[in-house]
Amino acid sequence: MRWPFWRTLSDPSGCSKTEARTGSFSKPVRSYAFFPWSDGSRGYSTTVMDLEKYRQIFLRESDKYLQEIGSILIDVEADPEETGHWQELHGKIHSIKGMARAMSLESISRLAHEMEAWCLKFQRKEWKAREESIRVVTEGYSLLKALIPRLGRLDVPELNTAYYRLLELLSKGPQGREPADGSKRRADSQTPISVDPIRSIGVSCSLIEELLGFSQELLLMERSKPALSPEMAAVQSWVDQYAALAKGLYFRLAQLRLMSIEEFVDLYRHTIHHQARQMGRLVRIVLSGGDIKADVALLDRLREPMIHIVRNAIAHGIEAPEERKAKGKPEQGTIRIEAESRKETLVLRIADDGAGIRREAIERYLREKQGYGDADIARMDTKAFFAVILSSDFSTASATDETAGRGIGMNVIAQAITYLNGTLDIDSIPGEGTSIAVTLPMSLSVMHAVVFTVGPYRIAVPTSGLDAASYGLPPDDVRESFLDLRRLFGVEINGSQPPGVLKLRSSSAASPGRRRIQGLMVDTIVGNKPVMILRPGQLIRNARIFSGIGVLESGVLTSMLDVDMLAQVSGQIPETAMEV
Known part of the structure; x- marks a missing residue:
């Protein structure tokens, strides 16, 4: 959703220039809005904005665009010469810029403007997209992710320094100089403003829950209706139509609470890619069963465990490209996420084709910490053997680092899954990879x-x-x-x-x-x-x-x-x- 261009003026109660610049208003303000009318014409209209309401919309919509930008950047890295990627990236960043301007968030809109100018040059092939150029755009994306939740405030020294350093980089062009023709970019006011029609609105989960409850009551009332005599066939027909409508209403309301597994995985796809790059790994995500949808409340609680499982796969499973090549594997590792709806459960399987789990570490733990003998270990089945990893004092990591989760072990992940009334099973083959299956009950x-x-x-x-x-x-x-x-x-x-x-x-x-x-x-x-x-x-x-x-x-x-x-x-x- 792209917002119309808002030009905010202070209300009679007064607001400082700082408030106007940062959007930190404490009261509604009177504003002039430039709207497209329904007949296609445009004109000015005076309205009173509840800025807190629009802040929430801005944050929600910007978060959606940032997720999409992250996915597009992965495509850009794979094929920087594809102009369609840059065009799509330009459109998403432009939307964030428009919304930031609507809220008078100057720091965000300025950064977004510089980034979209680069995207436009690459899209038109006026500049050549190189690895360093993509790195700068990616850094801008990360900076937007930091600025937007703060509503553009630069009150942290490190953030302030990074912001102005990046603006300077962007202003010089990809090769560290002005564009090849020596011209300066046109003034911001000459950038065309595109306004799309409103296609969606935000609805709170609590309201959806309330409406779902009402629709369930309608269905229960229909089931408990008294039997009607044959003479009341017309009434019975009306009741049947009403019941069908009530069921359709329930179905559509329930859909609002559902999120596809593909959308869920996209939430952290760019983070995974970024972590892999920091670790010097080449990783691709392969998803199957992405069209399956599950309750957003369940998936929200599953988000942290899932990202830790995938990070562990990168940090402890997928080998470096040179090592994989020496082993006869493709240099790029694969993490497969498979979703399956099985009866009343959702099964998510995360498998990598990395080095697998070192059995020696588990056996050593069983001997030293649990007092097991060789015969006891030999009698353990695969499921019980790898379940040892879920113990709170077990670790296979030789060193603790940021990517590995700063000591966050599998036991923390297992506790989070147990809290959701789910189960976690591990299987691994040395040299071939590890598979983790998460099974969760789901109501919808x-x-x-x-x-x-x-x-x-x-x-x-x-x-x-x-x-x-x-x-x-x-x-x-x-x-x-x-x-x-x-x-x-x-x-x-x-x-x-x-x-x-x-x-x-x-x-x-x-x-x-x-x-x-x-x-x-x-x-x-x-x-x-x-x-x-x-x-x-x-x-x-x-x-x-x-x-x-x-x-x-x-x-x-x-x-x-x-x-x-x-x-x-x-x-x-x-x-x-x-x-x-």
Whole structure:
């Protein structure tokens, strides 16, 4: 969101020049605002601003832009000649400058203006983007991150020194001199001001919670309604429409509380990249399952543990490029973050392809601190062995440094996960890397699922668990491994219509009492839809093959099929369900 250009004037109560410069007003002030009217024209309007309200908007919107700038800078480092990166960077910095001017935050707007001038030169290829130039822009980004929460105050000597030193660097151009043509940049007033329409507003989490509570009450009232006689069919139809609207309202309100795992990881992607560079490491982040959404309250509490896990992977796992090359590995290390929605839990797996955990350090700890013998250690399973790392007095670090977390060990991370009623499991192979799985309960999540019908029943299966969806009978050689849900649920089969066929991504292994299921046959395939997952009631739990209840965007309910459980109980499935 870009703000209109505000020119603030003091109110009758008076405010000092310092207040006007820093935006530190204690009272609302009367302002002139330059607005785009709805008919496309522009004009001045007088209004009274609640500056505290606009400060909060400024901080929130600037934080969003800073996250985006951090991600773009990573792309710039990978391909500095791509003008599209510089154009995108220019737009984000320009937005921060516009908002800072609206709040009369001169120090922020001045720095942003100098930075966007550089971006514009690189975008137009008037200057060549070199490593040192990118470093200066990145330093400006870090300085903006420090200035914005302080609302531009330069009252810390170190910050003041860094600010004016960087302004001097930026004013000289990338090669330490004025631009090649010897011209000075145009005055700031000649920079065109672009005003976008308002597309979003900020809403507090507490208000969303309150609205969610109201919508839940509406759903409960609908369920407890008395039975209506046939003569009241018209009323019943109205009630049904009302119930569908209430379910749709609940779904959309719940969406406001959700954040995708991709957005969550983007919060610290640039920090990870920066830490790796400080350590002399080359690291890339690979994310899968990023479209899964979880409650923002849960993810907010998970933020600190996650960043420490990733920092540990960089500090103690990923080797230096030369060492990796000598081992026959790519010079750039990989940290994989995998997200999975499993029944009522969110599973996040963070794996690196680094050196792995030194088993010798764990064995030494068990002998010296726990009194274990060699036989006791040999009997420990992998999970219990690596869980030793979570002890408060255990450390594999040879030295404590800022990147490693200044002594923050895995026990602190484990305590934070336990506080969230979650679990943390560690696995590691020397020379190949370490994997940490965090499993957390979640009350709300959204995932994509293929929705289908079996007679009157509407069912869904996670899209991530499918290879293909089509119509028609499976090939003869694999047909017996396809489970016909129509027969299992005892619904009438229409022989004139081909069944919908869902091929599972990983078939279950054949074992005594357990059939090998490669796919499912259903009536109709509705499509791939976003589904909000709710916790199942006792009746659904008793059915065993369902993992929960899903709510579609339309408010329609669907049962979530648990394919793994279906395979486990397949020994109890009648033979006729496997016949076609």
